[in-house]
Amino acid sequence: MAPLVLGVGILIGVAKLTPGSDHFLAGLDRQLLDTCHVNGSKTPPREDIVILGIDDASLTLASAWPEDIAASPALQAMQQPFPWPRRVWAETIHRLCDAGARLVFIDLAFVAPGADPDDDKLLRDALDRHAGRVLLGAKFDHSQVGGAIISNLVYPSPTLTGTSLPEPGSFGLLNFWPDADQVIRSLDLQITRSEVDGGIPDPEEKPLPSVALAAASILHPDQNYSTDSTVRLRFCPLESYPPASLHTIFIPDLWQSNFGSGAFFNDKVVFVGASAAELQDFQR
Numbered sequence: 001m002a003p004l005v006l007g008v009g010i011l012i013g014v015a016k017l018t019p020g021s022d023h024f025l026a027g028l029d030r031q032l033l034d035t036c037h038v039n040g041s042k043t044p045p046r047e048d049i050v051i052l053g054i055d056d057a058s059l060t061l062a063s064a065w066p067e068d069i070a071a072s073p074a075l076q077a078m079q080q081p082f083p084w085p086r087r088v089w090a091e092t093i094h095r096l097c098d099a100g101a102r103l104v105f106i107d108l109a110f111v112a113p114g115a116d117p118d119d120d121k122l123l124r125d126a127l128d129r130h131a132g133r134v135l136l137g138a139k140f141d142h143s144q145v146g147g148a149i150i151s152n153l154v155y156p157s158p159t160l161t162g163t164s165l166p167e168p169g170s171f172g173l174l175n176f177w178p179d180a181d182q183v184i185r186s187l188d189l190q191i192t193r194s195e196v197d198g199g200i201p202d203p204e205e206k207p208l209p210s211v212a213l214a215a216a217s218i219l220h221p222d223q224n225y226s227t228d229s230t231v232r233l234r235f236c237p238l239e240s241y242p243p244a245s246l247h248t249i250f251i252p253d254l255w256q257s258n259f260g261s262g263a264f265f266n267d268k269v270v271f272v273g274a275s276a277a278e279l280q281d282f283q284r
């Protein structure tokens with residue numbers, strides 16, 4: 001990659017002598033970063049991270065026999081069209097935390113009350129029982145009013161948290177903010193609403209943590225993560241974290257054979273999110 005770096009260095013030197021070159025240099029910097037990510041060394045995968053995918057097999061219950069479904073409230077609820085009743089997530093949290101998972105992050109935004117209050121209660125009870133080991137998502141939604149873009153911060157529904165502002169350490173922001181070319185290359189570990197809106201900073205305003213920062217604070221509570229920095233994303237090989245099919249944790253034979261009756265999840269960090277093509281929110 002040395003000739004490429006040398007060539008880019010020459011271009012940067014020439015560009016610095018050219019008036020109005022800031023935009024060009026920023027684009028060149030992004031191209032160089034992208035090339036390094038594609039061709040450079042990848043971050044090694046971690047053995048303590050597991051991904052459970054809401055995949056096509058989970059949407060169709062492809063591996064479940066009728067008797068498996070009849071014996072599992074979670075599988076019965078998963079027979080319904082997605083998004084599933086919230087009892088599915090209550091059962092998921094119990095299953096994983098009872099197996100010894102250190103942290104469970106569900107990559108869904110439960111921003112409104114569910115269709116069935118009883119299901120919301122089941123999920124709230126699961127969150128209460130396993131408090132400190134489960135993360136939900138909050139997010140900034142954006143809408144255009146006239147010529148202005150208005151941000152609205154939405155938290156998990158109070159029917160799940162019991163309060164309009166959830167407890168610190170129970171949620172993290174799901175948002176990523178792209179570069180000028182609309183490609184996501186970095187993560188804000190924490191951010192304030194005024195920073196999101198591009199307004200005047202408020203010294204009294206507390207920054208909101210990303211999911212990454214919230215998870216790190218749970219896993220390493222003695223570490224000081226007080227930071228307002230933006231970090232560049234690093235990538236691991238694409239095959240590093242093949243998602244296991246979510247529905248298989250509720251099938252007794254597969255729970256035993258694939259996950260050692262739960263021992264596989266002991267002391268693991270488990271991310272639960274969509275992997276089915278129809279549920280993807282693709283970002284560049």
